[in-house]
Amino acid sequence: MNGTNKEVWTLAEVRGKTIHPVSKELLAWGRELADPMRVPLASILVGSGVAPRAEELIAAGADKVYIVDDPSFENFLCDEQVGILEYLTDKYNPSILIASATTRGRTVMPMLSARIGCGLTADCTELSIDPVSGRLIQTRPAIGGNVMADIKTRGRDPQMCTVRPKSKRPLDTDRSRKGELIKVSPPQSLLGSALKFLGFTPETSVGLPIQEAEIIISGGKGMKNAKNFAKLEELARLLGGTVGASRMAVDLGWVPYSAQVGLSGKSVTPRIYMAFGISGAVQHIAGISGAETIIAVNHDPEAPIFRVADLSIQGDAMEILDALIDSLKKEQSERWTLTAD
Amino acid sequence: MRIAVLVKQVPATDSVKIDEKTGTMVREGVEAELNPLDLHAVEAALRIRECRSEGATEITAITMGPPQAKKAAAYAVSMGCDSGVLLSDKRFGGSDTLATSRTLAKALKKLGPFDIILAGERATDGETGQVGPAVAEFLRIPALTYVSSIDELDEGHITVTRSVEGGHEKMKAPIPAMVIPVKEMNIPRLCTLGGKLRAKKTEIPVLNADDLALDEDLTGLKGSATLVVNVTYPQMTREGRKILSSAGTKDAVKAIVDLLEEKNCLEAAR
Ligand SMILES: Cc1cc2nc3c(=O)[nH]c(=O)nc-3n(C[C@H](O)[C@H](O)[C@H](O)COP(=O)(O)OP(=O)(O)OC[C@H]3O[C@@H](n4cnc5c(N)ncnc54)[C@H](O)[C@@H]3O)c2cc1C
Ligand SMILES: Cc1cc2nc3c(=O)[nH]c(=O)nc-3n(C[C@H](O)[C@H](O)[C@H](O)COP(=O)(O)OP(=O)(O)OC[C@H]3O[C@@H](n4cnc5c(N)ncnc54)[C@H](O)[C@@H]3O)c2cc1C
Numbered sequence: 001m002n003g004t005n006k007e008v009w010t011l012a013e014v015r016g017k018t019i020h021p022v023s024k025e026l027l028a029w030g031r032e033l034a035d036p037m038r039v040p041l042a043s044i045l046v047g048s049g050v051a052p053r054a055e056e057l058i059a060a061g062a063d064k065v066y067i068v069d070d071p072s073f074e075n076f077l078c079d080e081q082v083g084i085l086e087y088l089t090d091k092y093n094p095s096i097l098i099a100s101a102t103t104r105g106r107t108v109m110p111m112l113s114a115r116i117g118c119g120l121t122a123d124c125t126e127l128s129i130d131p132v133s134g135r136l137i138q139t140r141p142a143i144g145g146n147v148m149a150d151i152k153t154r155g156r157d158p159q160m161c162t163v164r165p166k167s168k169r170p171l172d173t174d175r176s177r178k179g180e181l182i183k184v185s186p187p188q189s190l191l192g193s194a195l196k197f198l199g200f201t202p203e204t205s206v207g208l209p210i211q212e213a214e215i216i217i218s219g220g221k222g223m224k225n226a227k228n229f230a231k232l233e234e235l236a237r238l239l240g241g242t243v244g245a246s247r248m249a250v251d252l253g254w255v256p257y258s259a260q261v262g263l264s265g266k267s268v269t270p271r272i273y274m275a276f277g278i279s280g281a282v283q284h285i286a287g288i289s290g291a292e293t294i295i296a297v298n299h300d301p302e303a304p305i306f307r308v309a310d311l312s313i314q315g316d317a318m319e320i321l322d323a324l325i326d327s328l329k330k331e332q333s334e335r336w337t338l339t340a341d
Numbered sequence: 342m343r344i345a346v347l348v349k350q351v352p353a354t355d356s357v358k359i360d361e362k363t364g365t366m367v368r369e370g371v372e373a374e375l376n377p378l379d380l381h382a383v384e385a386a387l388r389i390r391e392c393r394s395e396g397a398t399e400i401t402a403i404t405m406g407p408p409q410a411k412k413a414a415a416y417a418v419s420m421g422c423d424s425g426v427l428l429s430d431k432r433f434g435g436s437d438t439l440a441t442s443r444t445l446a447k448a449l450k451k452l453g454p455f456d457i458i459l460a461g462e463r464a465t466d467g468e469t470g471q472v473g474p475a476v477a478e479f480l481r482i483p484a485l486t487y488v489s490s491i492d493e494l495d496e497g498h499i500t501v502t503r504s505v506e507g508g509h510e511k512m513k514a515p516i517p518a519m520v521i522p523v524k525e526m527n528i529p530r531l532c533t534l535g536g537k538l539r540a541k542k543t544e545i546p547v548l549n550a551d552d553l554a555l556d557e558d559l560t561g562l563k564g565s566a567t568l569v570v571n572v573t574y575p576q577m578t579r580e581g582r583k584i585l586s587s588a589g590t591k592d593a594v595k596a597i598v599d600l601l602e603e604k605n606c607l608e609a610a611r
Contacts, residue, residue, distance in 0.1 A: 078474075078484055103505045107486040110471035113439055114478035119566025120438065122469035137570075142468050150571035195483055198500070198511035212506070215606055239601070240609025272606050274597075293604055294579065295597060301585065310581040311600050313593045323594045328610045331598075335611055 006095035006157065007042045007064070008034040011085075012057060013104060014047035014076075019056050022100040024170035027061035029098055029127060029163055031171065033136070036129050039095065040064055046084055048074040051183070058179035061171045066092070067183050070191060076104055077193035082111045087186055089116060094158045096136055098127070101162040109162055119153040121161040125290060135159065141267070141289075166214065166269055167290065208242050210259060215241030216270045216291075218261060220284075221248040222277020222298065222317050229254040231321050232276060238328050244268065246278045262287035277317040280305025297321075342393065342496075344386045344400045345449055346422065347460040347476065348379040350413035373409065375416045379461035380529035381522045386459050387421045388527065389494060399423050401455075403448055405433060405441060411545050419532035419540035426452060430549035435562030438471040444560045445472070446479030447553045457499070458519045462487070477519035484519045485512060489526050 010026035012019055027043060034041035042064035043057040051069040058065060068084055085108070089097065099105035101123045113120040126139035130152070136159040138151045153159040210216055217236040223229045229249065236243045245255040247262060261268055263283040269290035276297045278284060285308055288294060296309035297320050306312040313320060353374040375383075383402065390398040402417030404410050405428040414425030428448050436444060449455060458480075460473030477484035485501050489509065493500040500513045504523050532540075550560060558564055584593050601607050 078486075082478065103487050103503070106470055107474050107484060110438065110442075110469075110474040111478035111484060113471070113566075114442055114475040117439070117566070120469075120471060121567055122438075122471055143466055148573045149569045150573075151567050152570050153567050155566045194515050196513040198513055200508055200510045202508040215609075238610050239606060271604055272601065293600065294581070295600065297593075299586070306581070306583065307578050308581075310579055311596060312581055312583040313597065314584065315586045315590065315593055319590055320593055320597075323590045324597055327594050327598060328607075332610055 006093060007040045008037065008096045009094040009098070009158065010041070010043050010062075011097065011099040011105065011109075012043045012045045012065075013100060013102065014045070014050050017047070017049045017053070019045075019050070019053050021170065022102060022165050023057065024060040025165065025168050026098055026100055026163070027057065028168045028171050030096075031061045033096060033127060033129055034063075037095070037134065042066060042094070044068075044085070044088060046073050046081065048072070051181075054181050055175075055179075058177050058181075059173045059175050061177075062179055064180045064182060067181060068186055069183070070186070072191040072193075075197035077195045077197065078107050078111060079195060080191070080193040081108045082115055083190045084186055085112050086115050087190055088184065089158060091184075097158040097160045099160075099162050100165050102165055105162045109160060113160060116156070118156050118158060118160055121151045121153065124161045124163045125167055127161065127163070136161070164269060164290070166212065210242050210244050210261065210268050210270075211266050213242035213244075213268070214270050215239050215272045215274075216244040216261070216268055217241050217274050217276070218244035218246065218278060219249055219254070219276045219317075220246035220278030221252065222279075223249065223254070224277075224318070226252075226254045228318055228321075231318070231325070235274075235321060235325055235328075238325065238332075239272075241270075241272070244273075246281075246284050275305055275309070276321060278305055279303055280308065342389075342396060342398045342457070343453070343455045344389060344398060344457045344459065345452070345455040346379070346382050346386050346400060346402045346417060347445060347458070347473070348383065348402050348404045348413050348417050349376045349461070349464045349472075350374070350404060350406050350410040351376045351464055351466045373412065375413045376461050376464045378463060378465075378524065379413075379417075380420075381524055381526055382459040382461050382520075383417050383420050383422065384527045384529040385491065385520065385522050386457070387530070389457065389491065390421075393494075401426060401452060403428065403445065403452070405429070405436075405445060405448075408547075411547070414545050415540045415543070416532065418543050418545075419536040420530060421532075421536060424543065425545045427545050427547045428549075428553070429547050430560075432550045432557055432561045435565060436560060437565035437567040438467070438469050438475055439566050440560050440562075440564035442472050442475035442479055443564060444553065444555060446476050447555050448548060449476070449480060451548075451553055454517065456516050457494075458482075458517065460519065460521050462521055462523055473519060473521040480517070480519075482517045482519055483514040484521065485514055486521045488520050488522050491520065491526075 012023035040063040043062040054065040121138040245259045263286040273291035296305040353372040400422040402422040402425040463470035474484040489504040
C-alpha cells in the first residue's frame with residue numbers, strides 16, 4: 001500500500017430534507033473497505049436543509065460527513081451535482097467514491113466520470129481491497145448474470161463505482177459513535193442549474209417494482225391458469241411482497257412483462273424469493289442468483305430449481321399456496337384478537 | 342432540427358444459448374442485433390420528426406464497433422433514420438465506457454451540431470448504462486435519463502417526464518440535450534420493406550481515429566480507466582433443505598413459515 005491517508009467516500013442520497021436509507025447501505029459497504037485500508041470513511045451530504053441530519057450518517061458508520069447545505073440544492077439537478085462533486089473530489093482527493101445504482105447515482109456518476117476523467121464500474125455486487133496493490137477490486141455481473149467480472153480502476157483516483165441498492169444491509173445504528181462534521185461552502189459559481197424541476201407525481205400502484213422488492217412471490221407454468229396465478233398476489237399482499245414470474249407465465253398472458261425474472265427479464269435481489277411451479281431453467285436462474293433465500297415449490301422431485309433453493313418443497317403448488325395463505329391469515333387474526341384483549 | 346441516435350450492436354438475446362453443463366453463455370456463432378433498448382431511442386427520434394410541423398428534421402444513427410457493426414446503423418436507417426455512420430478503428434478496441442463515450446462525443450462534435458441526442462438506457466452485453474450520461478457530460482449538455490415521455494419540444498427547450506423511484510418527475514432543459522428513454526416510452530416500429538431497400542442504398546460512412554482527430558491515448562484500451570482483470574462464470578447451487586410430499590402439506594407450510602420468521606419477513610403479515 002502506498003501509505004497515503006486518502007479517504008473512502010460514499011455519496012449520501014437525499015429525498016427532500018431526509019436521508020434516504022440507501023445512504024446507510026453505502027456506509028456498510030464503505031466500512032468494509034475503510035477498515036482494512038485504515039483510512040477514514042466519509043459521507044458526502046449535498047442538499048437543502050439537510051445539515052441537521054448529518055449525525056444519522058455518523059450513527060450509520062461514517063467517520064466524517066462533508067456537508068454542502070444550500071437552498072440551490074433543493075432538487076436533484078444533475079449538472080449542479082456534477083459540479084459540486086468535481087469541486088469536492090478535487091479539494092479533498094478521496095481514494096474511493098461509492099454511490100448507489102439508483103436513477104440518481106446512475107445519472108450523476110457517469111457524468112462525473114467523464115468530467116474528471118476517472119473510471120467507473122457499474123452495479124457492483126462485491127467490493128474488496130487487493131492485499132498486494134491496495135487497489136479496489138470491483139465485482140459485477142454482466143451479460144444477463146452469466147459472467148461475473150472483477151474490475152480494477154487505473155489512472156486518477158478516486159476509484160469509482162455504483163453498487164446495487166439492497167445488496168447489503170445497513171449497520172446497526174449506533175448513536176454513541178463520534179464523527180466529524182465538515183461544512184463546505186462551495187463557490188457561488190457552482191450554484192445554479194440549466195435544468196428546471198417542474199414537479200413530482202408519486203406512483204399510485206401498490207407494491208414495489210420487482211427490482212426493489214425485498215420479498216418476491218413468483219409463479220410459472222405450473223400454476224396452470226390465470227386464476228391460480230392471481231393467488232400469488234394474495235400471498236404477496238400478505239407478506240408485503242411483489243409478484244414475479246417466469247417467461248412462460250408472461251408468455252401465457254397471466255402477468256405483464258414487467259414481472260418477468262431472468263435473462264430476458266429483470267435480475268432481482270430480494271431477501272426472499274419464492275418460486276411456485278417454476279422448473280428453474282438456466283435463463284430463469286440467471287435472474288435470481290442475487291436472492292438471499294430461495295424457497296421453491298414444485299411437484300417434480302427432480303426440478304432443477306431445487307438445486308438452487310434453500311428450502312425445496314415437493315408438492316402441489318396450489319395446495320401449498322392455499323394452506324400457506326390460510327396459515328398466515330389465521331396467525332394474523334389470532335394476533336389481532338390477542339392485541340384487542 | 343438535427344437529431345443523433347446512438348445505437349450499439351449486441352449479441353442477439355433470442356439466439357443466446359446456454360451451455361447446459363456449465364450454465365454459461367455460448368458466444369460462438371451467435372447472431373448480432375441492434376441493442377433492444379436502442380430501438381426505443383430510434384423510435385423516439387422518428388416520432389419527434391413526425392410531430393414537428395415546421396422545419397426539416399434530420400436523424401443520424403451513430404454506432405461504434407467492428408466493421409460488421411455497420412449493420413446496426415443500417416438497421417436504424419431501415420427503421421427510418423436519414424443516415425448512419427460507423428466509427429470503427431482497431432485503436433477503438435477495448436474501450437471502457439469512459440473511452441467509448443469520449444469517442445462518441447468526438448464524433449458527435451464532428452458530425453454536429455445536433456439539437457437532440459438520444460441513447461439507449463443500457464446495452465444488453467456490457468450492461469452499465471453509463472455511456473449515455475457520460476457522452477452528455479463530454480459535450481457539456483444536460484442528460485435527461487429514464488425519460489418516459491417527451492412532453493414539449495421547441496427550438497430552445499425540451500420538457501420531459503422521467504420515471505424514477507416511487508414516481509415520475511417533470512423536468513425542463515435547454516437544448517441541445519441528451520435524452521435517454523426507458524422502455525415504457527414507446528413501442529418501436531418494425532422496419533418496412535421500403536425501409537430495408539432504402540437502407541441497402543444508403544451508404545454508411547466509416548470514420549476512424551484520424552478522422553475524429555482523436556489522440557490514441559484517449560480511446561481504446563489505452564484511453565480506458567477500468568480493466569476487466571478476471572471473469573468467472575457463476576455456477577449457482579445451494580445445499581438446501583428438502584421436504585418431500587410424503588411429509589404432508591402441514592409440515593411443508595410450517596417449514597416455509599419458520600424460514601420466513603427466521604428471515605424477519607413476517608412483519609407485514611402481522
Ligand atoms: C434466450 C432465452 C431467454 C430466456 N429468458 C427467460 C427469462 O428471462 N425468464 C424465464 O423465466 N425464462 C426465460 N427463458 C425460458 C426458459 O428457458 C424456460 O422456458 C422458462 O423459464 C420456463 O418457465 P416455467 O418454469 O414457468 O415453465 P416450465 O419449464 O414448463 O416449468 C413448469 C414447472 O411447473 C411444475 N409444475 C407443474 N404442475 C405443478 C403443480 N401442480 N404443482 C407444482 N409444480 C408444478 C413442473 O414440474 C415444472 O417444473 C428464456 C429462454 C431463452 C432461450
Ligand atoms: C463483463 C464486462 C463488464 C464491463 N464492465 C464495465 C464497467 O463496469 N465500467 C466500464 O466503464 N466499462 C465496462 N465494460 C466495458 C463496456 O462494456 C464497454 O465500454 C461498452 O463498449 C459500453 O458499455 P455498455 O455495453 O455497458 O453500454 P451502455 O452504457 O449500457 O449503453 C447505453 C447506451 O449507450 C449507447 N452506446 C453504448 N455503446 C455504444 C457504441 N459502441 N456505439 C454507439 N452507441 C453506444 C447506446 O445507445 C446504448 O444503449 C465491461 C465490459 C465487459 C465485457
